[in-house]
Amino acid sequence: MTERRRDPGALKPREAASRYLRRRRADSTDASVDSWKYRLRLFVQWAEGVGIETVSQFRGYDLDEYFELRSAAVAPATLEGEMWTLRKFFEYLEQLEAVDDGIAQSVRIPDIDDEDRTDDTQLEAPDAIALLQFYRQSDVHRASRNHVFLELAWYTGARQGGIRALDLRDLFLDEDYIEFRHRPETDTPLKNKRNGERPVAIPTEVSEVIREYVDGKRYDVHDEHQRQPLLASMDGRPKTNTIRMWSYLATLPCLHGPCPHGRDSDTCEMTKFAHASKCPSSRSPHKIRTGSITWQLDSGLPPEIVAERVNAGIDVIKKHYDAATAFERMERRRRQYIDHLEIDQ
Numbered sequence: 001m002t003e004r005r006r007d008p009g010a011l012k013p014r015e016a017a018s019r020y021l022r023r024r025r026a027d028s029t030d031a032s033v034d035s036w037k038y039r040l041r042l043f044v045q046w047a048e049g050v051g052i053e054t055v056s057q058f059r060g061y062d063l064d065e066y067f068e069l070r071s072a073a074v075a076p077a078t079l080e081g082e083m084w085t086l087r088k089f090f091e092y093l094e095q096l097e098a099v100d101d102g103i104a105q106s107v108r109i110p111d112i113d114d115e116d117r118t119d120d121t122q123l124e125a126p127d128a129i130a131l132l133q134f135y136r137q138s139d140v141h142r143a144s145r146n147h148v149f150l151e152l153a154w155y156t157g158a159r160q161g162g163i164r165a166l167d168l169r170d171l172f173l174d175e176d177y178i179e180f181r182h183r184p185e186t187d188t189p190l191k192n193k194r195n196g197e198r199p200v201a202i203p204t205e206v207s208e209v210i211r212e213y214v215d216g217k218r219y220d221v222h223d224e225h226q227r228q229p230l231l232a233s234m235d236g237r238p239k240t241n242t243i244r245m246w247s248y249l250a251t252l253p254c255l256h257g258p259c260p261h262g263r264d265s266d267t268c269e270m271t272k273f274a275h276a277s278k279c280p281s282s283r284s285p286h287k288i289r290t291g292s293i294t295w296q297l298d299s300g301l302p303p304e305i306v307a308e309r310v311n312a313g314i315d316v317i318k319k320h321y322d323a324a325t326a327f328e329r330m331e332r333r334r335r336q337y338i339d340h341l342e343i344d345q
Contacts, residue, residue: 008098009056013047016055020092030189039085042070055098058090060106067108076112083109123251123283123291125298128154134256136209143212146250149231151209152178153247153285156200157292157310159191160243160285166230168214172199173207180311186225187237196311244284248276251283293317 011019017040025033046066052058063086071079090104132154135147152163162180165188170179179199182190190196214230223229223236233242254265260281265271270279277284283291289310296306297317307314 007056008093008096009054011055011098013044013052013055016093016098017041017044017089020089023092035081036085036089039082040089042082043086043089055093058099058103060103063090063103063106064108071110076110080110080112083107121283121287122294123154123288125291125295127251127253127281128288128291128295130256131251136205141255143209143217145213145217145231146246148210148213149243149246150250150288151202151206152231153288154292154295155202155206157289157296157306158200159289159311160240160247161188162190162196162311163231163285164188164229164238164240164243165190168228168230171210171214171230173211176204176207177201183227186227187223190311192311198308198311200309245273245276247285247288248279248282249273251281251288252276252279253281 017037021033021037021040024036043066046069047058047062050062050065052062066086067079067083070082074082087104087107087109090099090107093099094101094104128150131150135141135144135150141147149163152158152166153160156163156178158180165180165183166178167181170181172178177199180190180197182188182193182197184193210230218230219232219234221228221232221234221236227237229237231238231243231246238246249271252265252271253260254263254268254271259265259268261279263270269275270282276282293306293310293312296309297303301309303314303317307317310317
């Protein structure tokens with residue numbers, strides 16, 4: 001007797017979400033899947049809380065209810081990401097014939113303004129330059145791990161995952177460049193996988209700082225895969241959250257001047273590792289990346305060159321990373337050519 005095949009509509013919401021995420025791992029980065037997992041976990045918890053036992057019970061009204069709930073709880077840009085994830089999930093369930101056809105279109109995607117989607121907070125170029133000058137001139141902090149992190153983050157505009165992935169073998173300091181490599185089998189994937197691999201040129205003074213750090217202040221350790229991470233902790237290669245905390249510590253404004261928030265840096269808890277992220281003026285790796293890209297563009301590098309250096313599309317850079325003002329963009333468009341627009345008298 002042939003066993004009857006399971007009705008896909010009988011999948012519990014939690015089972016369906018797990019099945020969807022397993023399918024997406026084959027063609028997506030771990031970071032993306034983790035983001036979708038978090039968003040779907042919130043949705044599954046809500047569905048279970050309102051008594052939805054199987055995915056076949058979902059109706060358009062349910063999805064509208066969830067939209068109303070989340071829109072009151074999160075920022076517009078966050079809501080947009082959650083709803084796109086939910087729509088893709090229901091498109092998958094439609095392919096399985098587990099839900100009614102067309103229900104994915106019942107997931108409402110908010111129509112938000114660009115200013116709601118983009119966070120303009122970044123490490124401004126004057127602040128970055130002041131910090132770098134402080135580190136380079138300091139007898140104590142020069143060539144420290146935080147210093148090297150900031151030099152790398154500012155001059156390459158790389159993502160924090162790329163900086164974390166660097167090994168000693170990726171340094172070509174005599175030629176003034178470093179190379180980003182995708183090594184997922186040993187826990188250092190790049191966001192764009194093989195397409196994220198690239199050499200990036202750095203100024204000679206940056207190479208000198210990195211060489212000083214490697215020769216004198218770097219922990220001489222290997223990670224669990226017997227690789228030698230450039231930015232090393234006592235235990236080997238740092239976790240992503242540790243890199244983020246190093247970033248906050250490296251960008252504390254009181255390092256190079258008075259506290260802009262009126263605090264005493266000697267007693268302020270925000271100068272400590274566990275609290276540096278609370279400082280309103282410290283910056284995460286992504287905010288350094290944003291400022292770096294804007295600075296590189298303002299310095300005259302063509303957008304296509306910047307795109308190659310930071311491994312991002314030109315359109316993405318203009319929309320999400322280029323925080324220049326309208327006036328700055330005008331200046332960037334080669335004012336020396338403005339004479340060509342004059343009308344002969």
